[in-house]
Amino acid sequence: VAVTIPLLFGLVVVSFFLVRIGDANPAVLIAGPQASTAEIEMIESDLGLDQPLSSQFVTYLRSLAEGDLGDSWASGRSVTSEIRNRLPASLELIVFGLLGALVVGSLLGALPDQLKKGSLSHLVAERNVDIGTVLVMAVPIFWAALLLLYVFWFQLNIFPPPIGRLPLGVAAPPDITGSYVVDAMLSRDWEVFGAALRQMALPIITLIISESVVIARHVRAVTREIRNSPYYRYARALGSSNASLVALVLRNAAPSIIGFFGIVFAASLGGVALIELVFSWGGIGDAGLKAMQRADFAMVQGFILVSGVFVTLVYLVTDSVATLLDPRALE
Amino acid sequence: MNLRKPSRLTAFLLAGSLLLAACAADEGGEAEDTDEADADSGEADESDDAEGSEDEAGAAERTLVIAAANVPGGFDGDALQPATQETVVQMNEPLLGFAVSEPQEDGARSVISSEIEGRLAESWEISDDGLTATFSLRQGVLSPFGNELTAEDVKWSWDKSFAQERTGNFLAGVANVESVEVVDEYTVQFNLSEPSALLLSNLTVYTPGIYDSTKMKEHATEDDPWALEWLVENHAGFGPYTVESVSPGEQAVFVRNENYYGGFGEPFFDRVIYREVPDASTRQQLLIAGEVDWIEGFSPTDVEQFLDDERVKVQSVTGTRQHRVMMRQDIAPFDDVRVRQAVAYATPYDQINDIVFGGLATVGKSPLTPAYACFTDEHFTYETDLDRARELLAEAGYEDGLDVEFVYSEIDFSEEGVAIQMADALAEVGINVTLRKAPEAQMVTGIEEASLPFFFAGFEALVLDPGFHLEVSASTGGVANDNGYSNPDFDAAVADGNSTFDDDARCAAFDEAQRIHMEDSTWVGGWVTTHNELMAPDIDGFVWNPTNHELWVELSRQ
Numbered sequence: 046v047a048v049t050i051p052l053l054f055g056l057v058v059v060s061f062f063l064v065r066i067g068d069a070n071p072a073v074l075i076a077g078p079q080a081s082t083a084e085i086e087m088i089e090s091d092l093g094l095d096q097p098l099s100s101q102f103v104t105y106l107r108s109l110a111e112g113d114l115g116d117s118w119a120s121g122r123s124v125t126s127e128i129r130n131r132l133p134a135s136l137e138l139i140v141f142g143l144l145g146a147l148v149v150g151s152l153l154g155a156l157p158d159q160l161k162k163g164s165l166s167h168l169v170a171e172r173n174v175d176i177g178t179v180l181v182m183a184v185p186i187f188w189a190a191l192l193l194l195y196v197f198w199f200q201l202n203i204f205p206p207p208i209g210r211l212p213l214g215v216a217a218p219p220d221i222t223g224s225y226v227v228d229a230m231l232s233r234d235w236e237v238f239g240a241a242l243r244q245m246a247l248p249i250i251t252l253i254i255s256e257s258v259v260i261a262r263h264v265r266a267v268t269r270e271i272r273n274s275p276y277y278r279y280a281r282a283l284g285s286s287n288a289s290l291v292a293l294v295l296r297n298a299a300p301s302i303i304g305f306f307g308i309v310f311a312a313s314l315g316g317v318a319l320i321e322l323v324f325s326w327g328g329i330g331d332a333g334l335k336a337m338q339r340a341d342f343a344m345v346q347g348f349i350l351v352s353g354v355f356v357t358l359v360y361l362v363t364d365s366v367a368t369l370l371d372p373r374a375l376e
Numbered sequence: 377m378n379l380r381k382p383s384r385l386t387a388f389l390l391a392g393s394l395l396l397a398a399c400a401a402d403e404g405g406e407a408e409d410t411d412e413a414d415a416d417s418g419e420a421d422e423s424d425d426a427e428g429s430e431d432e433a434g435a436a437e438r439t440l441v442i443a444a445a446n447v448p449g450g451f452d453g454d455a456l457q458p459a460t461q462e463t464v465v466q467m468n469e470p471l472l473g474f475a476v477s478e479p480q481e482d483g484a485r486s487v488i489s490s491e492i493e494g495r496l497a498e499s500w501e502i503s504d505d506g507l508t509a510t511f512s513l514r515q516g517v518l519s520p521f522g523n524e525l526t527a528e529d530v531k532w533s534w535d536k537s538f539a540q541e542r543t544g545n546f547l548a549g550v551a552n553v554e555s556v557e558v559v560d561e562y563t564v565q566f567n568l569s570e571p572s573a574l575l576l577s578n579l580t581v582y583t584p585g586i587y588d589s590t591k592m593k594e595h596a597t598e599d600d601p602w603a604l605e606w607l608v609e610n611h612a613g614f615g616p617y618t619v620e621s622v623s624p625g626e627q628a629v630f631v632r633n634e635n636y637y638g639g640f641g642e643p644f645f646d647r648v649i650y651r652e653v654p655d656a657s658t659r660q661q662l663l664i665a666g667e668v669d670w671i672e673g674f675s676p677t678d679v680e681q682f683l684d685d686e687r688v689k690v691q692s693v694t695g696t697r698q699h700r701v702m703m704r705q706d707i708a709p710f711d712d713v714r715v716r717q718a719v720a721y722a723t724p725y726d727q728i729n730d731i732v733f734g735g736l737a738t739v740g741k742s743p744l745t746p747a748y749a750c751f752t753d754e755h756f757t758y759e760t761d762l763d764r765a766r767e768l769l770a771e772a773g774y775e776d777g778l779d780v781e782f783v784y785s786e787i788d789f790s791e792e793g794v795a796i797q798m799a800d801a802l803a804e805v806g807i808n809v810t811l812r813k814a815p816e817a818q819m820v821t822g823i824e825e826a827s828l829p830f831f832f833a834g835f836e837a838l839v840l841d842p843g844f845h846l847e848v849s850a851s852t853g854g855v856a857n858d859n860g861y862s863n864p865d866f867d868a869a870v871a872d873g874n875s876t877f878d879d880d881a882r883c884a885a886f887d888e889a890q891r892i893h894m895e896d897s898t899w900v901g902g903w904v905t906t907h908n909e910l911m912a913p914d915i916d917g918f919v920w921n922p923t924n925h926e927l928w929v930e931l932s933r934q
Contacts, residue, residue: 073820075456076542082824087541119458120624121450121608130624191657199661206667207658208651209626213441213667217623325653327625335446335654339458 049357053350057109060349061102064342070094071340075118092118105346114350115343117336124347127332132351133223134210135321135328139313141226141245142252147306150257153178154264158272159291174265178258186316190251190323197247204247207324215240248324252317256309263305267298300371307363311356437933440645440915443653443662444672447628451611451619452604453583454542461582462672462925463650466630468585469615469639471497471511471530472576474840476919484691484909486920489840490749490879492576495639496525496586496614502877506571513562518635519588520618527564529589531556536602537584544584546855550844551575571875573882577841582923588612616643616929627651630928644917644932660910663688669912669933670926675789679908680734688910693920694738695907696745696845697836699790700899701782701798702859707829709780714772716897720758721765722805723798723900732793733903740902743850743893748842750873750883755894765805777806784811784832785819791832794901823858833858833899840922842886843874850893861898 072088089095093104108115114124153174160167181189197204205212210225218228218237226245229238271277271294280293318330333348335341449457453464473495474487494500497511517525534556537544552572557565566575595606609622616636620629630648651668653659659671660678664687682688703710703719710716725739738746741756769775782799784791792813799809809830814822822828835856837845848854851870852862866889873885909918909926914934918926 070821073824084541084546085824117449119446119449121452121455121457122624127624134625194658194661199665206662206665208443208653208662208667211626213649213651214436214439322655323658325651325655325658327623327652331654332625 049361052357053353056349056353057106057346058102060346061105062098064337064340064345065098071118071342074340114347117341117344117347119336119339119341119344124343127344128329128347128351129223131327131329131332134326135314135317135330137224137226137245138248138252138317138320138326138328139310142249142317143256143306143310143313145249145253146256146260146309149253150260151264151302153257153261155268155294157265158268174261178262181254181258182262184255186251186255187319187323189255190248190320193247193251193254194323205243207247208244209325209327210241210244211237212240212244248320248326251320252313256313259309260302260306264298264302267301268294271297296370300367303363303367303370307359307367310363311359314352314355435646438644438646440648440670440928440931440933441668442648442650442670442672443659443668444650445652445654445656445659447622447624447626447650447652450604450608452607453585454537454540454544455604456543459650459672461923463628463630464585464611465582465615465923465925466617466648466928467611467613467615467619467633468582468587469517469613470495470580470582471586472500472579473639474580474921480693482691483916484693484918484920486693486747487840487922489577489747489922492580495580496530497579500576502575506875506877507568509566509568509575510559511564511566513564514637514639515562517614517637519591519612519614520633520635521588521591521612522635523588523590525586525588525614526561527558528561530564530586531558532589532592533587534584536587539602547578547581547839548584550839550847551578571877573874573877574839574841574844574847577839577844581839585613588614616640616927617648620647625652636929640927640929643929645928648928663910663912666912669915670931671910674908674910676736676905676908677734677789679910682910686913689913689915690908690910691918692736692906692908694745694747695836695905695920695924696747696840696922697834697905697907698740698745698902699733699737699788699794699834699905700740700832701794701901702828702831702833702899703897704826704829704859705862705896705898706826706860709772709774709778710829712772713896714768715774715778717758718765718768718772718805719802719807720897720900721761721768722801722807723758724760724801725901725903727801728794728797728901729903731797732790733905737903737905740900740904741894742890743899743902744842744845744886744890745902745904747840748845749879750842750886752887752890755891757894758897758900762805769806774806777808779808779810780830781810781812782830782832783814783819783822783828785814785816787816787819788832788834790834790903790905794832794903826860831859836922836924838922843870843882846870846886846889846893847874850898859898861893861896863892863896866892866896 072085072092072094075088076085086095093101105115112125116123117127120127157167157171157174160170194207198206211217215237218225218234219232221228221231225241226238229235229241277290277293280290285293314330317328318334320326321328321331322334329348329351333345336344336348444459444462446458448459448463450460451464451467452460453468473493474489475491475493477486477488479485494514496514496517498514500509500511502509513525513527513530519525534548537548551574552568552570553566553575554569555567557567559565568575591612592603595603609619611619616633617630618633620631622628628650630650632643632646636643653662656674660674662668663671664685666687679690682690701719701723703716705711705716729735729737729739741753742751744751782795784795795811799811802809823831823833835849835858837848847870849856850861851857851867869885869889869892873882873889876882876885907920907924911918915931916934917931919930921927
């Protein structure tokens with residue numbers, strides 16, 4: 046907490062001034078191409094943009110203290126309600142996608158070492174993972190998403206079209222958490238649950254593919270290090286069973302993997318924006334990108350603040366878990 | 377060996393995704409069943425619910441699905457928010473409308489700018505001094521909430537636009553409307569500061585929109601007297617459609633106004649799903665795959681690929697958008713009319729049309745475009761003539777050539793192409809052009825501050841009236857007069873045309889205005905691009921109108 050509050054305050058300051066550095070003027074965009082100078086000035090004064098930066102900042106801080114993030118001019122809604130509407134959509138993608146990536150990545154990373162060293166299958170697996178991960182990492186996530194869509198929706202029709210979180214004509218489940226999959230499950234509406242899950246499959250697969258390789262490389266590096274360590278060799282020399290050897294690697298690798306996973310997770314809110322764009326997901330990342338293009342200052346600030354809180358929370362959770370697993374992390 | 381390695385990874389990933397797909401399909405079994413029932417109704421359910429799925433198929437047939445870049449940011453026609461204009465035109469019924477032309481070869485129709493018809497207003501009368509216009513409203517017109525249209529609704533709605541001082545107020549100002557008063561329940565009077573021939577065409581526009589003021593007042597508060605907060609997700613007009621629901625980031629659903637009086641005809645579609653699909657290429661893929669009926673937001677350069685594609689229907693009409701090369705007469709060297717004329721003579725009009733606009737544009741030979749009444753191209757004297765251009769430059773004292781900077785941005789798709797072609801062409805006659813590409817916001821500010829001598833600007837007018845177009849974009853002080861053109865003779869001719877109600881006298885005045893404008897050579901090119909729409913092959917009935925937004929009430933499915 047001692048670090049968090051100054052950190053978030055710093056973010057508020059930076060985001061406020063950063064969005065105003067460019068010469069994009071929201072009043073010009075709001076007024077439209079046939080507006081007179083007087084009209085633009087009137088809108089500027091409505092938005093408070095005619096005030097000096099310092100007093101705009103004080104006004105912003107004051108409303109922020111009251112929990113008011115301002116209004117988005119493009120959506121006509123308060124930034125708080127925009128976040129409330131869109132954050133759950135992004136979170137469901139991130140949580141399902143990254144947990145999937147953690148499982149797949151850990152398997153990919155740990156798999157080669159489970160095979161008998163020196164055997165052909167070990168060599169093949171090792172090379173496949175090493176080359177494969179680099180190849181996949183080199184593919185931009187946006188392009189991967191488009192490619193998957195082209196093959197699995199457009200050509201093969203295995204997955205539904207990229208029109209968002211629900212197919213046309215399917216009504217949203219009652220709003221409990223904001224995640225359609227979770228809400229449909231909680232209200233036992235299995236039809237909507239299935240529909241939402243199908244819509245989610247391809248964006249999640251995209252996330253799993255792009256993120257699991259990053260995790261796999263880390264897992265490989267960590268487990269290799271453990272296998273070369275004196276305590277592992279000692280355990281092996283003592284004739285420990287294979288299962289207990291795996292357990293030993295897992296226990297020692299876990300804190301580092303979880304810490305790394307935290308970093309990947311924390312960075313995902315921005316990265317998932319492109320997936321949201323391609324799949325019409327309506328999430329916060331896509332909204333943040335659009336807000337930047339439109340000089341929608343309040344929305345951009347809100348997005349940056351949410352990202353800051355999200356990153357802080359993720360680090361808090363992953364650090365706590367890592368500490369539980371290995372108390373030395375506290376030192 | 378080497379070849380096998382990546383293929384094993386690919387196989388693994390493929391297997392993984394197939395597995396996930398299988399899981400998803402499995403768990404979504406019920407949903408899938410419903411989808412299929414939708415697709416091939418009747419066949420699948422011959423038994424009990426055959427009737428039910430026929431209903432579903434009927435519902436699908438009568439549902440128009442649109443993929444757009446944004447869910448509307450609100451339904452206040454006076455505010456300019458993403459997707460607001462596109463959807464407000466479906467719900468605001470204007471007082472007047474234009475007649476519609478016969479279908480052209482591809483089936484598309486356009487409004488006829490010279491034929492104005494009644495919509496909410498049944499008849500109208502303009503006083504002899506031109507200072508009052510009285511409208512008799514159609515009786516028995518109901519909003520979706522069952523309230524009948526009265527003169528009070530018209531007055532409340534115009535007062536709203538006056539108070540907001542935005543788009544509606546601007547249009548009111550252009551038509552000299554000072555106030556609106558109620559004469560009796562079904563009669564309303566517009567008071568003008570000076571006679572205006574623009575009034576009637578202005579009343580065909582979606583704003584100031586006529587609201588059901590009874591409903592609106594229910595949602596007005598002291599802080600929000602015009603119920604603008606309620607308008608973010610709701611609407612109360614007299615048009616063919618009304619909002620059913622809005623889910624930000626997802627979709628807005630519109631349903632037909634069951635009480636619609638039928639001014640634009642009976643709506644074929646009962647429901648319109650306006651789905652947010654932010655990525656332009658995804659929208660096009662969805663249209664090709666038959667998942668949606670209509671898409672918004674594509675570049676004119678995307679249209680070509682669909683011309684021979686049976687899965688997509690392309691309709692193109694003349695349109696009014698001009699792509700202009702602008703010169704400021706108050707900044708040297710363009711303060712000399714001979715330099716401006718030299719630029720006009722040096723411009724390769726057809727070559728730019730072919731290279732930049734794919735031959736699909738009309739070369740601009742008047743400040744107006746051919747879609748307007750009173751358009752004439754007979755004052756165009758600038759067929760490409762490099763010798764004449766050199767002569768004029770020499771007369772202006774630039775026989776050794778001159779250096780200028782041309783500024784363009786990315787606001788319009790054609791800007792860079794036009795800029796490069798112009799620079800090449802002008803070099804032939806000794807005008808050395810340096811090109812500068814400015815960010816959009818900088819470009820807008822540069823035009824606003826009148827600091828650019830030579831630049832690109834696009835323009836299309838909201839109101840399909842020659843007087844409006846000339847007044848707004850070329851009269852001294854016009855709000856869209858981007859290059860500060862000013863000539864008192866031109867202003868006088870436009871003012872003459874805009875204050876007379878006699879069609880012949882109007883056209884005579886605008887003919888003079890077009891002549892003066894061409895002689896002054898204040899902008900060149902003005903290439904007019906076609907307006908294009910992309911839709912599913914079974915969609916019919918598209919009518920172009922000056923807002924460039926299709927009216928859903930006019931569309932149907934074969």
